[in-house]
Amino acid sequence: MRLRLVALIVLAAMVVGVVVTAAFGSDDSEPVGVTIEWVPNVTGSSTATTTTGTISHTPEPQPTVDITGLVFPIEDGCLPDDDNLMPGASREYRSGTHEGVDVYDSDNCAFVGLDTEVLAMRAGTVVRADWGYEGLTAATLAEFEALIEESGGTPEVEDAFRGRQVWIEHPDGTVTRYAHLDGIAEDVDVGSEVAQGEHIGYVGDSGTPESVTEPGTQMHLHFEIRIGKSYLGAGLDADASRALYQAAFSP
Ligand SMILES: [Zn+2]
Numbered sequence: 001m002r003l004r005l006v007a008l009i010v011l012a013a014m015v016v017g018v019v020v021t022a023a024f025g026s027d028d029s030e031p032v033g034v035t036i037e038w039v040p041n042v043t044g045s046s047t048a049t050t051t052t053g054t055i056s057h058t059p060e061p062q063p064t065v066d067i068t069g070l071v072f073p074i075e076d077g078c079l080p081d082d083d084n085l086m087p088g089a090s091r092e093y094r095s096g097t098h099e100g101v102d103v104y105d106s107d108n109c110a111f112v113g114l115d116t117e118v119l120a121m122r123a124g125t126v127v128r129a130d131w132g133y134e135g136l137t138a139a140t141l142a143e144f145e146a147l148i149e150e151s152g153g154t155p156e157v158e159d160a161f162r163g164r165q166v167w168i169e170h171p172d173g174t175v176t177r178y179a180h181l182d183g184i185a186e187d188v189d190v191g192s193e194v195a196q197g198e199h200i201g202y203v204g205d206s207g208t209p210e211s212v213t214e215p216g217t218q219m220h221l222h223f224e225i226r227i228g229k230s231y232l233g234a235g236l237d238a239d240a241s242r243a244l245y246q247a248a249f250s251p
Contacts (some may be wrong), residue, residue: 039181046137067232067248070121071197073223078109079245087224087233088241096152099191100177100224101245103203114219116203119224121176122169126192126200128167129184134204136160137168140165141212162222164205165199 072078083089085102105112136144142159162179166188169175182204194200205211208218225232225248230246233241 017066038151038218053075066176067225067244068247068250069227072117072249073119073176073221074108074110074112074116074203075119076110077103077112079242079249080104080107083108086229086234086238086241086245088238099234100179100222103221105219111206112220114202114204114216116221117177117199118166118181118184118201118203118221120194120196120198120200121225122168122174123196124168124170124176126188126194126195127169127175127188128165129189129192130164130166130181130186131189133164134162135206136209136212137208138212141209145209161207161209163169163211164201164204168194168200168217173228175226177224177226179224180204180208180218180220182206 018241080086080102084098085104085107087097087099087101089098090096091098103112110116138205140160142154144160147157162177164179164181164184166181166184167175167179169177178201180203181201183202185199185201188194188200202219203219205216205218205220210218233244
């Protein structure tokens with residue numbers, strides 16, 4: 001009986017290891033054997049820890065964070081119903097996995113369109129504000145698509161496909177990213193302190209291939225909650241990821 005239990009625990013640890021490898025396979029950190037503390041316990045559920053010596057690309061250990069009380073980045077907006085718009089959905093352009101939430105007018109509680117105001121989810125310090133952003137062109141798009149064809153893309157290409165961005169670092173070290181912006185709010189620049197709910201930018205379609213091929217058809221906000229080199233919901237299935245985001249946007 002006890003042997004069977006031990007076998008089960010070993011098997012569970014292996015499964016977690018595989019999931020972690022899959023989730024972070026494209027990360028660029030040094031190949032080392034490492035203990036990964038996997039703590040997606042924003043909802044107060046279980047904490048699993050696994051040790052593996054065979055992961056070739058390992059993420060920074062995900063710090064324990066308790067993320068609640070965020071303001072939704074679009075006034076009166078809500079999480080989309082479509083799992084394909086949530087973290088964990090497969091994406092050709094972002095190491096194969098969507099690392100954020102897409103807020104489209106077609107799947108939201110609020111109107112989302114060109115120049116809809118984007119709000120800071122938490123108070124913090126602006127660490128990136130792409131004031132000098134130049135949009136994709138047919139030439140750069142062709143170049144990036146060739147790179148993706150060849151090698152699956154690079155971090156630079158992934159970044160280019162997020163378009164004009166604002167990133168905010170929060171006191172617990174997490175960073176929120178706001179992508180595809182059409183513009184940035186006046187007075188928001190690197191080093192600015194922003195309050196929770198403060199207007200930081202405008203919805204657009206910058207960085208989407210359609211901004212070149214069919215402008216105006218992909219107006220949406222893509223936002224991410226970064227934890228170390230990882231992101232909220234990494235490695236989780238759609239339901240578990242959704243539960244984390246629901247908790248994050250709860251008081
Ligand atoms: Zn997205």
